[in-house]
Amino acid sequence: MMQDHDNRIDEEAGGRRQFLKCMAWAGAGTLWMMKGGVLRAHPLGDAPAIKGGTFGxxxxxxxxxxxHKAxxxxxxxxxxxxxxxxxAQQTRPAFLLHTGDLTHLSKPEEFDTLNGLMQxxxxxxxxxxxxxxDVIGDNGTEFFRRFGVKQNAGGWYSFDQDGVHFVxxxxxxxxxxxxxxxxxxxxxxxxxxxxxxxxxxxPVVVFAHMPLxxxxxxxxWGTDDSSEALSYLRRFGSVTVLNGHIHQIQQKVExxxxxxTTRSTAYPQPAPGDGPGPGPLQSVTAQALHRYLGIRDVRHVQRGGALAVTDEVLA
Incomplete structure (x- = not known):
């Protein structure tokens, strides 16, 4: 369930009550149409046809x-x-983003296993x-050796896809x-x-592991100096920020x-403030686990630079 912690959802998105109503659909999959930072939500069964898509x-x-634990x-x-x-998707995605914690302990054999699976x-x-x-003990040496983009010494990078800038x-x-x-x-x-x-x-899409x-x-659950990064992004008409880390869907419009944020493929974590701290959610049964795990499909719609965001659970 997505939550709005600062109660400042854009009025154009229908207000907090309508926003929370839309959140109830997330477990079954929600299609988000974003134009200029304003979202419209539809449950997948009632989603409008996406026309003019250029890539996904x-x-x-x-x-x-x-x-390997509960x-x-x-x-x-x-x-x-x-x-x-x-x-299984009808339209093959142009590429895949993995937003971090590929491994649990940064061991070379864990990276090797992940690399093989991703093929x-x-x-x-x-x-x-x-x-x-992914950076435990070696400041990311094993990660960057296998998965780094050699665009600059720091490891961060950008690229363009059909008019959309990715960072x-x-x-x-x-x-x-x-x-x-x-x-x-x-x-x-x-x-x-x-x-x-x-x-x-x-249109700009930023992806990182921890929330910005x-x-x-x-x-x-945040980034200490993200305010400066966001100051460089505010002049753009459409900015989407994707991250992982918290193993659940949360969303905010500013x-x-x-x-x-997105689900994990491994295990869920508690909602913010629910319990003593973050960590694997022990109360989830084996039968219910797949309802908490999933992927995110994003498609670019040419008109207005919109992004259609669909969250899918494994169940």
């Missing part, structure tokens, strides 16, 4: 290869099931950013007090320069910027 991509996150002792099996869902996805390209579980940020190195993510001065300077020459009409908004700082 898939986001998965938090596969935690190497985890509530999911078979994270390889649930990742495989997620990849099978991708392969099962029938996509032409795969893009990755690390999670904090992959890294916020899991040099974590701040309480576990908050951090971008750092060098990455922020790079981001400012990367965006500087682009038209405000260019203060979702729940008490649990480290002007023209829409923030989405």
């Amino acid at each position: 991509f898939v986001q998965i996150s938090d596969s935690h290869i190497g985890f 509530p999911n002792p078979d994270v390889i099996g649930t990742l495989r099931r997620s990849l099978a869902m991708i392969n 099962e996805a029938r996509v032409s390209q795969r893009f990755y950013v690390p999670g904090e579980h 992959g940020l890294i916020n899991v190195l040099n974590l701040k007090a309480g576990g908050l993510g951090s971008l750092g001065a060098d990455q922020l300077a790079w981001l400012k320069n990367d965006l500087a020459g682009r038209s405000a009409e260019t 908004w203060p979702l729940y700082p008490q649990w480290g 002007g023209s910027i829409t923030f989405y």
Whole structure:
């Protein structure tokens, strides 16, 4: 269930009551049509036909290869099931984004297993950013050796697809007090320069592991210096920010910027503030587990730079 923690959902999106009504559909899959930062939600069974689509991509996150405890002792099996869902789509995605925590303990054999599994996805390209579980003990050396994009020394990067600008940020190195993510001065300077020459009409998609908004700082669910990054993004008419880390769907609209977190393919975590802290949700039974895990399908619609976002559970 998505939650709005600051009660500032854009009035154009129908108000908080309508927003919460839309959230009730999320478990069965929700189609989001976004134009200029304003969302319209439809349950999948009643979703309008998407016309003018130019390309699509898939986001998965938090596969935690190497985890083998409750509530999911078979994270390889649930990742495989997620990849099978991708392969079953009628229109092949242009690429796949993995938004971090590929592994659980950053072990070379965990990365090797993940790399082999990802080859099962029938996509032409795969893009990755690390999670904090991917940089344990070596500051990400094993991750960057296998999955890094050698665009610059810092590991962050950008690319373009059919008029949409994608930016992959890294916020899991040099974590701040309480576990908050951090971008750092060098990455922020790079981001400012990367965006500087682009038209405000260019749709921008940013992806990182940890949330780029203060979702729940008490649990480290945020990025310490994200406000500077967002200041460079506000002039664009359509900005979508995708992340993982919290293993559940949360969403926020702030002007023209829409923030989405996504489900894990491994295990769920508690809702923000529900219990003593984050971690695998032990109350989930084996029979119910697949209702908490899933993937995200995103399609670009040419008219108005809209993005159609569909969340799908494994169940």
